[in-house]
Amino acid sequence: MIGFFRKIRKKLADDNRPLKYLIYALGEIVLVVIGILIALQINNWDIKKNQQEKIKEYAKLYIQDLEEDILTIETNWKMMINVSNKIDSLAQSVQNKKIEEISNIDFLCMTWNILYRPYKWNRSTIDQMKSSGSLQYIEDVSISKKIREYEAFTYHIDGDYLNDKAKSEHALNLISQVVNSNYINIIELRKNVLVKINNPDLNEFHLYSEPEYLKSKTYNLRLITNDIKDIDKVINSLIRLQVYYDIRCNVELPELTSDAEELITLLKETYLE
Template sequence: MIKFFRRIRQQLLTENKPALPAGRFSKYLIYAIGEIILVVIGILIALAINNSNQNRVTKEKEQIYLAGLKNEFETSRLKLIQLIEVNRQNYEGAKEIMGHMFMDTVSITEVQFSKLLFGSFASDIAFNPNNSLLNEMINSGSLKDISNTELRKQLTNWISTLEDIARQENELGVHREKVVDIIRINENSIRTIMDLSGVSQELGLPMANVKMSNLKLLESTEFENNMLIFILTSYSTEKNHYNPLMHHLNYILQLIEAEIK
């Protein structure tokens, strides 16, 4: 391109040979202007090439990030699905226990009660999403390489949403511990729960020769009150926190997939 303009400039100078000194000045003026134009054109072309290369590198980098984020959020989605199911099993088991409380006659066996207690209170509830790439992008400032403004906003909001989820899970854990604390006291037996639910055998622990009954918990108002709070908190965790979180996660995945080329 530059050579092309240079040939035109030289041709003009050759065809317009001055006959007077003033014409000679005009020739040099045209020559100088031509050189300036060529330099400017060269700079503009170089900038265009550089910008084009930079845009290409940025786009390639963005696609790598998008593929990694898609993988992370798909894994997090599977984890959240499993966690919702565990949380639901916990409060459904607790609700089943509530159905046997303060009955005129005992309506559940020690084995059934032990299995329900273990199934409802053995598992902590904590969402542990895969955020290593997202955290790296935020810490390094690479989140700006995501061109979709809405996606950048949702990725930033995702971190603050997880903090809210953690607070709710911590509250749920406190109420779970209050129920477990009642079972821990001297009048009840965790050993019976472990033996009759099959946990002792799985861990290779010796079975107790004498089983202490936990059925008296079914007539404890303190136990009932803490169970009710646990059920309410577990249900709220699913409906008011996990379900909106799943919606948020699916929306982010939708935005990511739309940007992947």
């Protein structure tokens, strides 16, 4: 083909026809430019196709991450509700009672663990997308925006955990000045009662009929304080913690779960169907 064009150029030059030669040369340049543009367009198509295939793979992985996040949220949600219910039970049980009438073992059981687990967010996929620059290849701007907003929300929730942790530690410090944990059967009590009472999935657990609980009651351990004001301080600190748990359970965690579910739906509709 190159030889064919070369012969035409040579013939036009030999015939001393410069205008036709110039027109031909310009036409040849245009053809070359068009060829380059077509090649570039094909290359861009290939690059875009590869980018979208990569995004599709990331979407599958990110959906899995979000589904695991939802399970994490659900676990902590249940734990906070469980703690909140125990705080209500404790507050009611000590109301209008004299210090000697308050059960040490019940106080211990209701305040054994008042903090939920740290969140374990699955950020590996989103981190890879950001580091590889793939996040910018998501054509639907609303999806990439929601991904960023969801990630920012999880960091906000992490901050909430630190706040709740500080408040629970303050409450535990007050509790340690009130409750006597020195039971002879404390190991068995911890395994068979204290751990179970903090497991929201154990629906069949009944504290007041557990053998180790009943056994602990026979030791008749008393609270290590004689001042009812110490009890009030504990209850006040727990109620303050409960207020924040109510915010998590009634506002933040439902909203975060909804955001994750919406993202899953959008990613499936856009990349997996």
